[in-house]
Amino acid sequence: MNQSGYSSSDMLSMQADAIRRVREMQRRAQLTVARQPAPDPPPEPRQEQNTPLPLHTPQEKQGNFLSSLMESLNLDNDRLLLLALILLLAHEGADTMLILALFYIMM
Numbered sequence: 001m002n003q004s005g006y007s008s009s010d011m012l013s014m015q016a017d018a019i020r021r022v023r024e025m026q027r028r029a030q031l032t033v034a035r036q037p038a039p040d041p042p043p044e045p046r047q048e049q050n051t052p053l054p055l056h057t058p059q060e061k062q063g064n065f066l067s068s069l070m071e072s073l074n075l076d077n078d079r080l081l082l083l084a085l086i087l088l089l090a091h092e093g094a095d096t097m098l099i100l101a102l103f104y105i106m107m
Contacts, residue, residue, distance in 0.1 A: 079106050082102055082105060082106040083106065085102060086099055086102045086103065086106070089102070
């Protein structure tokens with residue numbers, strides 16, 4: 001007997017049992033893979049038609065509207081960022097003095 005308390009014949013028996021279980025699992029895995037249907041072939045890429053884009057897309061109109069609104073309110077990128085921060089902090093219930101200080105910086 002060795003330190004584990006099993007005799008040599010017990011160890012050989014457990015090894016043979018482990019090998020048998022591994023082979024059984026491999027056989028089951030191969031059967032499962034064999035039963036799965038083959039994957040569908042990838043679809044053929046569609047050919048895009050070359051159509052001219054309209055001169056004024058909705059995004060351009062929206063961008064023009066926003067830029068004209070920002071110009072009329074005298075909002076540059078820094079002030080717009082401060083305004084967004086003020087709105088976020090006000091929504092989260094931040095300290096009123098902090099919000100007023102940010103308004104002061106924005107002016």
